[in-house]
Amino acid sequence: MTRTNLNRFGTLIAFVVLCVGFSIASPTAFATPANAFNLVQQMATLAIVATAATLVMTISEFDLSVGFSASLAAVICFVLFGLGYDVWLAVPAALLVGIVGGAANGVLVARFGIPSFVATLALGTILSGFAFGLSGGQSLFQKVPDAFKGLARGDVFGIPVLGFWIVLVLGIAAFVLNQTEFGRRLKAIGGNAQAARLAGLPIVRDVIVTFAIAGGLSALAGLLLASRLGSVQHTMGEPLLLPAYAAVFIGTTASPTGAPTVAGTLLGVAITGVMVNGMTIVGVEPFVQRILTGVIIIVAVLLRRVGRAQ
């Protein structure tokens, strides 16, 4: 294996090593079908939020509102349930709020030129205010319609439903980024926005659409989380933000130019997911888990840089 290949597949190898290591350390608890099922369920919402982050990072922007969008969507959905509306109205309405919020991010960034870091932080804070207000700061335990429970719970032929969501969402995102004209334009905008504009690309529109998609995906992740847990809190999406970007950054170490990719992001999600799951099983204290996860991210990116320098 050449050095380039080692750099490229190093992250994948690290993932395999992790899995093998935990399997040896705890063959009866880690390497079981039940745990694999569990792992996929734990990873799904993060994978979808991280995909949203990947799209936005492809155009060299940040979206810090992803977690807030997820919370707000879940809250809106449950509030609508409480008012007696059914799934067919509540879920599209919640997704729409996410898309509109994302589009608003895009407008602030593309039309008004506000740095995305600032715009999405501000808008995310506004969204979280709405989530707080609508939920009254309480946990919501509505009587949830069965159709909504089915979104994220249970399995088909032994494969968790959330696994299908991962395949569906990430599959479409990868196709869009790698195969379509839209995806090509996003890479161009991320690579050199000025050149993209002078090459005739509809930048303002594409940036707004990208943020809207990110908002919609975040809302979807919030709904799936709500479906799985059966209850909603107005802060439930916030812990997704940092792990999502951690996953994207780990994923960039697997791409030749250091650009974010959907496949890389999935790998990043899987690595962080397996780390947390495996360490919990072998009995590592939660505080140590966090420290180790942070160390892993630094090491991954450092190894990548050493590889590239050579």
Added chain:
Amino acid sequence: MVGPNGAGKSTLIKIIAGADRPDAGEVLVDGGPAHFHSAHDAYAAGIRVIHQDAPLVPGFDTVENCYLGREYPRRHGMIDRAAMRERIAMVARDIAPDLPLDVPMMFLPPAERQFVRLLRAIADKGRILILDEPTAALPAEDAERFYDVLKRTRDRGTSIVLVSHRLDEIADFCGRAVVLRDGRIVARLGAGEVTPEAMIGAMGGSAVERSTRATDTSAPKVIEVEALVAGDLTRPASLQVHAGEVMALYGLAGSGRSSLLNAIWGAIGWTGSMRLMGDAYAPRSPREAIARGVSCVPADRHRSGLFLDQDLIFNKTLPLLSSYRRIRGLPVPHAASERDAFLVAAERVSLSYREPGQLARTLSGGNQQKLIFSRWANRHSRVMLLDEPTEGVDVMAKATIKDIIRAIAADGNAVLVSTSDRDEALELGDRIAVFRQGGIVRIFSRAEASAEALSAAAQSREAA
């Protein structure tokens, strides 16, 4: 020091600056052998290499930038700002008395920043300066001011090695010249011998060859511009370009020639009226311009043209991506058609490359420029807009690019070439519109144009 890209200039500079070791031979300083083991040794010997885009700290002023990496004078343990300023001011008085010392870099124009780089190099006992393309990013009038400063630096007793593609500047400024080609010195020109013709001859290029074609006024007018005002173009400008004609737009940077191109390209707002093939034409974005058969190679390929971390096919097909679909209604590019189109286009612009999948950043400057030309090589454009198409490109690539430009015109396009290079305007332009201070001063026909007449028109102060 002159020579085409890849001639060995950079290697020679690195060796002199101690960054590279020679395989054989030695560097002599003050007549004695200097054994540089690192760039630090060369620095200690007073050698300073000044790169055109050497980083300055944007929030620091001139004095602070000149003291970067040096020991600060101290007084009572505190940094003695007054002493710093006094030492820098002493040198600045000699070479650039008008340079502001207390203004952060971010508020200084590019030419002044270039003075700061120079000042920094000599303020800390630099006595041998190596300048790598110091005026490449400067408009002509700023370049003149730069050379005034450089002359005063020279007159203080500083030795200067100047590396530039701008041969006329070398001829004006330098007492001697060495010409490199293919890793060796092919000519040493002494006092009185440093002329552009001699240097081009030694590099293997041909001397300026002027366009001899006359404008075919019976050919249809492709693009007509009436009373156009846009960006730097503050006085209403009008011109028409015929099919098959090359119109050169000559003037200093900021004289309005680039703004005219950008307006036709739809990249900036404008007022006035335009017609394309006799029909009303009012582009509000490059997208609309492309749809109407207008093509453009923008100035400053790194900032405005290329996607350096993407491959050659990506860079080539991007602006017309929707013409490579396999299924018409489905916005999914077809890799095989893209590749075929790239191969045809690469051939047409004589691009030299290893493989279509290599990254754009791995091409030389000339080939990067050809790559941008290749974007439009598969379609029949009506208007081709070229902004400084040979900037920062070596002599050989320049010749190829000029051939490409003539071929585009011969194909029946109306070509507008904006340039700050007078010889290039003479060489390419069937007619030459001279810009000064935001307006067209005069449009020369082939027969009327001469180097002297163009310079006079571009720089005269009266007749606004």
